[in-house]
Amino acid sequence: MPTIGNAQLRLLEKLCNACSVSGDEGEVRRIVLEELKGHAGDVRVDSLGNVLVTRTGSGPTTSLRAGKKRLKVMVSAHMDEVGLMLVADDGDGLFRFEIVGGIDLRQLPGKAVLVGKDHLPGVIGACPIHLTTAEERKKIIPLDTLRIDIGPGGGKAKLGDRATFATRFQRNGPVIIAKALDDRLGVVVLLELVKNAPPNIDLLAAFTVQEEIGLRGAKVAAYAFNPDLAVVVDATPANDLPSWDGEDNNSYNTKLGLGPTIYIADSVTFSDPRLVRHISEAARTENIPFQFRQPGSGGTDAGAIHKARAGIPSVSVSVPHRYSHTAASIARLDDWKNTLALLHAALRGLTPELLTPDRA
Amino acid sequence: MTDITPFLKELLTAPGLSGYEDPAAEIISAKWKPLVHEISRGRLGSLHGLQPGVGKSPRPSVLVAAHMDAIGLMITGCTDGFLRLTQVGGVDPRVLPGTLVTVYATGAGGRQPIPGVVVQPQSHLLPPDIGTGPVPLEYLFMDTGLPARSVADLVQVGDVVSYAQPPVELSGETISGHTLDNRASVAALTVCLEELQFRPHVWDVWAAATTQEEIGMIGVTGSTFELHPTIAIAVDVTFAKGPGANNWQTSPLGKGPTLCMGPNIHPALHKAMNDLADKLEIPYGLEYSPRHTGTDGAAMQVVAEGIPTLVVGIPLRYMHTPVEVVAIKDIQRAGRLLAEFIAGLTADFVEKITWDD
Numbered sequence: 001m002p003t004i005g006n007a008q009l010r011l012l013e014k015l016c017n018a019c020s021v022s023g024d025e026g027e028v029r030r031i032v033l034e035e036l037k038g039h040a041g042d043v044r045v046d047s048l049g050n051v052l053v054t055r056t057g058s059g060p061t062t063s064l065r066a067g068k069k070r071l072k073v074m075v076s077a078h079m080d081e082v083g084l085m086l087v088a089d090d091g092d093g094l095f096r097f098e099i100v101g102g103i104d105l106r107q108l109p110g111k112a113v114l115v116g117k118d119h120l121p122g123v124i125g126a127c128p129i130h131l132t133t134a135e136e137r138k139k140i141i142p143l144d145t146l147r148i149d150i151g152p153g154g155g156k157a158k159l160g161d162r163a164t165f166a167t168r169f170q171r172n173g174p175v176i177i178a179k180a181l182d183d184r185l186g187v188v189v190l191l192e193l194v195k196n197a198p199p200n201i202d203l204l205a206a207f208t209v210q211e212e213i214g215l216r217g218a219k220v221a222a223y224a225f226n227p228d229l230a231v232v233v234d235a236t237p238a239n240d241l242p243s244w245d246g247e248d249n250n251s252y253n254t255k256l257g258l259g260p261t262i263y264i265a266d267s268v269t270f271s272d273p274r275l276v277r278h279i280s281e282a283a284r285t286e287n288i289p290f291q292f293r294q295p296g297s298g299g300t301d302a303g304a305i306h307k308a309r310a311g312i313p314s315v316s317v318s319v320p321h322r323y324s325h326t327a328a329s330i331a332r333l334d335d336w337k338n339t340l341a342l343l344h345a346a347l348r349g350l351t352p353e354l355l356t357p358d359r360a
Numbered sequence: 361m362t363d364i365t366p367f368l369k370e371l372l373t374a375p376g377l378s379g380y381e382d383p384a385a386e387i388i389s390a391k392w393k394p395l396v397h398e399i400s401r402g403r404l405g406s407l408h409g410l411q412p413g414v415g416k417s418p419r420p421s422v423l424v425a426a427h428m429d430a431i432g433l434m435i436t437g438c439t440d441g442f443l444r445l446t447q448v449g450g451v452d453p454r455v456l457p458g459t460l461v462t463v464y465a466t467g468a469g470g471r472q473p474i475p476g477v478v479v480q481p482q483s484h485l486l487p488p489d490i491g492t493g494p495v496p497l498e499y500l501f502m503d504t505g506l507p508a509r510s511v512a513d514l515v516q517v518g519d520v521v522s523y524a525q526p527p528v529e530l531s532g533e534t535i536s537g538h539t540l541d542n543r544a545s546v547a548a549l550t551v552c553l554e555e556l557q558f559r560p561h562v563w564d565v566w567a568a569a570t571t572q573e574e575i576g577m578i579g580v581t582g583s584t585f586e587l588h589p590t591i592a593i594a595v596d597v598t599f600a601k602g603p604g605a606n607n608w609q610t611s612p613l614g615k616g617p618t619l620c621m622g623p624n625i626h627p628a629l630h631k632a633m634n635d636l637a638d639k640l641e642i643p644y645g646l647e648y649s650p651r652h653t654g655t656d657g658a659a660m661q662v663v664a665e666g667i668p669t670l671v672v673g674i675p676l677r678y679m680h681t682p683v684e685v686v687a688i689k690d691i692q693r694a695g696r697l698l699a700e701f702i703a704g705l706t707a708d709f710v711e712k713i714t715w716d717d
Binding site: 110123 | 476482484495654
C-alpha cells in the first residue's frame with residue numbers, strides 16, 4: 001500500500017517551495033515529470049501545460065463481466081498556485097504587481113516573496129505604523145500602494161515575472177506549515193497513486209494547470225482523456241476557528257484532523273452520488289477516518305471535468321487545511337496520509353458495475 | 361572593514377522582545393567579548409562593554425547606545441487551541457495576517473519554541489461590521505496547528521511571540537528581516553568597536569545594547585545613570601524613503617546614515633559630527649526631529665544632571681513590519697563615522713560643548 005513517509009515529505013517540501021503561479025507552472029511540472037520517470041508508460045505535456053499520464057491496468061480481465069472493459073478513471077490534482085505578477089516598473093527595484101487567483105488583499109503587506117524563475121528575493125512592505133494615523137489604520141492598505149521591493153538596482157526581475165510568497169516548508173510533529181499546500185498535497189497523492197496504480201483500472205492522471213483562475217487546464221485534460229469517471233484530489237479550507245462572539249461555528253467547511261473530506265456539493269459541482277457512496281464505503285471498510293465537506297461554496301477541477309464531453313461522473317476528495325491562499329497554510333500529516341490511503345482503497349475497489357444506470 | 365552581514369543575520373534570527381532580550385544579548389556578548397576590555401549586564405538587562413581610553417585618568421567617557429529589543433506579540437489567552445494576542449511595542453495589525461511567528465512557550469511542556477502563524481479568521485467568524493476591512497488584533501489568532509489540548513498544555517498567558525521571518529539579502533547590498541530595528545544599529549556599533557581596535561582613543565568608550573526601548577526607553581535610562589558618561593550617542597534606525605513613506609521625515613536608503621537635529625540633540629555635538637563627516641567625505645543625510653526623537657537619545661539627555669546627546673540614524677524601510685529593509689553600506693558608514701568621531705575626541709573636547717548663542 002502506498003503511504004506517506006520521509007520520501008513523500010521531502011517531495012512535498014520541494015513542491016511547496018517551488019513557485020508555480022497559474023500560467024507559469026514550469027517548476028512544478030519539471031518536478032512532476034522527474035518523479036514520473038520509470039513509473040508510467042505514457043506521459044505527455046499538452047498545449048496548456050497539463051501533464052497527462054496513462055497507466056493501463058494489468059488486472060486479470062477474467063474478473064470483469066463479459067463485454068465490460070476496465071474503467072478509465074481520471075484522477076487529477078492541480079499544479080498551479082495563487083500568486084502575483086509584476087506589471088509595472090517604478091524603477092530602483094520597486095515593482096507594481098497584480099494578483100493571480102484569489103488572494104485577500106489583507107494577506108499581502110509585510111510578506112517576503114520570490115520573484116521569477118530564479119527565485120529572486122523581494123518583500124512587500126508597508127508604511128511604518130509611526131507614519132500612519134488611527135484613521136488610516138481603519139482602512140486596508142490598497143493594492144495600488146503596495147510594491148514588491150527587490151532592492152536598489154532591481155537585479156534581474158522583469159515585468160511579467162510571477163511572484164509567490166517566500167514561505168519555506170516546515171514540519172512540527174503532526175503539523176505542516178507551508179505555502180501552496182493547495183494543491184501540492186494533492187500533487188504528491190496523485191504521484192503516489194500513479195506509482196502504485198491498482199491493476200483493476202486504467203489510471204488517467206492529470207496534473208493540471210490554471211485551476212486557480214477558472215479550472216482551465218482540467219477542462220481540456222478531461223476532454224483529452226475521455227474517462228468513465230473522475231476523482232479530483234485537492235486541498236480544501238478548514239474554517240474551524242472559534243467565532244468572535246463565542247457562538248458555535250456551524251459553518252466550518254471542514255475540520256483539521258478529522259481525515260480526508262469527501263465533497264457532496266459545492267458551488268460548481270454536485271458530486272456523483274454513486275462515487276460519494278463508493279468512497280465513503282471504502283473508508284468505512286478500511287477503517288479510514290473521513291468527513292463530508294459541508295455543502296456550500298468553493299469548487300475544484302471537478303467543476304470543469306464533470307461537464308466535459310457528454311458529462312463525466314465526478315467527485316472530489318480533499319485534504320483539509322487552514323489558511324488557503326495565504327503566505328502560510330497549515331495541514332496535519334495524518335489527514336494527508338489518510339487521503340492517500342482512502343483514494344487508493346477506493347480505486348482498488350472500482351468495478352464497472354458502479355456506473356450502471358441505477359443511481360438510487 | 362570586516363563583513364558585518366553574517367553577524368547581523370545571526371542576530372536577526374534571535375528573538376529578544378522588550379523585557380526578554382537575553383537571546384539577543386548572548387549573541388552580542390559573544391561578538392563583543394574580544395572587542396572590549398570588560399563586559400557586563402546593567403540592572404535592567406542592557407549589555408555594557410568598555411573600551412578604556414588611553415587618556416589620563418579620570419578620563420571623560422562616551423556612551424554609545426543601540427537598543428537590542430524587538431517589537432512583537434504576547435499571548436493573552438487560548439480558545440480551542442487558538443492563541444489570542446496583544447502587542448509588545450508598536451505593531452500595525454494590518455501586516456500580521458499570514459505572518460510566520462514563534463511562541464516561546466513556558467507551559468507544562470517546559471521552555472520551547474513552537475512555530476505558528478498569525479491568522480485572520482474567515483469573515484463569518486468576525487463581527488459583521490469588519491467586512492473586508494482590516495481585522496483588529498483582538499480578533500486575530502496565532503495558530504500552531506497542534507491539537508487544542510497540546511496547545512493548552514504547552515503555552516501559557518504571557519508567553520512572548522516573535523516574528524519568524526528569516527533574514528534575506530536583496531539586490532543592491534540591502535538586507536531584509538524583522539528587528540533590523542534596531543539590530544542594524546547594534547551591527548553599526550559593532551563595526552565601530554571593531555574599528556576602534558586599531559584606533560587609539562583618549563576617551564573611555566561604553567558600548568551599550570539596551571533593553572526595553574520599544575516600550576519607552578527603559579533600559580537605557582538605567583544604563584546611562586549607572587555609566588554616567590560625559591556625552592551620549594544613540595544609534596537607531598530612521599524612516600527610509602520607499603513605498604508608502606516619502607514625506608519630510610524620510611531619508612534615502614543607501615545614501616548614508618542620518619545626523620539628527622532637534623531639541624534632544626546638543627547642537628555642538630551635532631556640528632562636530634557634521635563637520636567630521638564632511639571632512640571624511642562620508643555620505644550622510646540630515647534628519648529633523650522637532651520634538652521628541654523617539655530614540656534612546658531622548659531618554660539619555662535627561663538622565664541625572666543632563667547629558668549632551670547625539671542621535672545617529674540608519675535609514676530603514678517598512679519599520680516595524682517583518683520585512684524591514686536596510687542598506688549594509690549605511691550600517692558600515694554609521695559604524696565608521698562613530699569610530700572616527702570617538703577617535704577624534706580630545707581630552708579637552710568637553711570644553712567645546714558650549715552654547716553658541
